[in-house]
Amino acid sequence: MTRAPIQNGSHVPTVDILGVPIHRLTRRELLRLLQQRREQGLATWLVTVNAELVVRAGDDPAVAAALGKADLLAADGAGVVWAARCLSNVELERLPGVEIAEELVKWAAGAGLKVYFLGAEPGVAEAAVGQLRQRYPGLVAAGCRHGYFSPSEEQGILEEIKAAEPDILLVALGAPRQELWLAEHQEKLSVPVAVGVGGSFDVWAGRAQRAPDWMGNAGLEWLYRLIKEPRRARRMLALPRFVQQVVTRKLSGR
Ligand code: UDP
Numbered sequence: 001m002t003r004a005p006i007q008n009g010s011h012v013p014t015v016d017i018l019g020v021p022i023h024r025l026t027r028r029e030l031l032r033l034l035q036q037r038r039e040q041g042l043a044t045w046l047v048t049v050n051a052e053l054v055v056r057a058g059d060d061p062a063v064a065a066a067l068g069k070a071d072l073l074a075a076d077g078a079g080v081v082w083a084a085r086c087l088s089n090v091e092l093e094r095l096p097g098v099e100i101a102e103e104l105v106k107w108a109a110g111a112g113l114k115v116y117f118l119g120a121e122p123g124v125a126e127a128a129v130g131q132l133r134q135r136y137p138g139l140v141a142a143g144c145r146h147g148y149f150s151p152s153e154e155q156g157i158l159e160e161i162k163a164a165e166p167d168i169l170l171v172a173l174g175a176p177r178q179e180l181w182l183a184e185h186q187e188k189l190s191v192p193v194a195v196g197v198g199g200s201f202d203v204w205a206g207r208a209q210r211a212p213d214w215m216g217n218a219g220l221e222w223l224y225r226l227i228k229e230p231r232r233a234r235r236m237l238a239l240p241r242f243v244q245q246v247v248t249r250k251l252s253g254r
Contacts, residue, residue, distance in 0.1 A: 051079030078219030109136035119147035119172030
């Protein structure tokens with residue numbers, strides 16, 4: 001698999017959100033692009049970016065550098081969509097990571113591609129595959145591996161993934177750990193499509209619920225998660241900081 005940034009040849013426009021260039025793509029365009037790049041033998045590492053990750057990239061140069069290596073950055077959350085509108089008058093489609101990941105599974109099941117599931121607690125990836133198979137009977141799992149491994153186990157995991165030769169690698173280690181992990185390993189794994197999918201395996205396995213549509217549509221998915229998982233409160237302090245940084249950028253006219 002060759003690596004080539006999206007900018008080389010695909011001409012997908014971006015919108016800058018506090019230093020993170022988000023690609024302007026609809027869901028359909030994103031999937032088509034992934035399919036085209038795979039056909040062309042180009043590997044694609046996709047990151048679905050939410051407000052929290054943008055703030056982390058501003059705070060931590062390692063996260064910013066990781067995002068700089070990704071091939072494709074899509075707008076995961078309502079916060080990023082709002083910021084694009086506020087800063088650049090650009091209307092982005094919201095592409096939630098769990099939905100994009102499920103589109104990839106659907107594509108894989110229909111096209112006979114193999115998917116490797118890395119991450120979440122022991123047994124969750126297997127349960128997720130079991131549930132997904134009911135919706136997408138053709139789904140072939142190249143392998144499943146939980147995400148609570150020690151540094152000494154990492155080499156074995158990398159070798160296992162390489163040997164399984166997946167077409168799509170879903171990494172559910174949470175953000176930004178999955179991005180840092182993929183920044184370090186994605187190139188040598190040489191997987192056609194790799195994406196960090198956060199808590200998607202927990203959702204598919206029935207261990208976590210997504211916000212109801214009315215909350216998602218109102219941009220309140222973060223509030224639902226805060227109510228369901230109050231331990232996230234500290235992490236969510238990133239959200240008011242995101243709003244503050246976007247408004248400051250807007251007012252400074254840069
Ligand atoms: N996780 C993991 N290894 C770790 C820490 C987390 O596999 O060392 C998993 C965790 O079990 C969960 C996912 O990563 O399935 C993180 O989900 P979350 O919804 O918090 O994702 P985020 O919002 O951080 O993208």
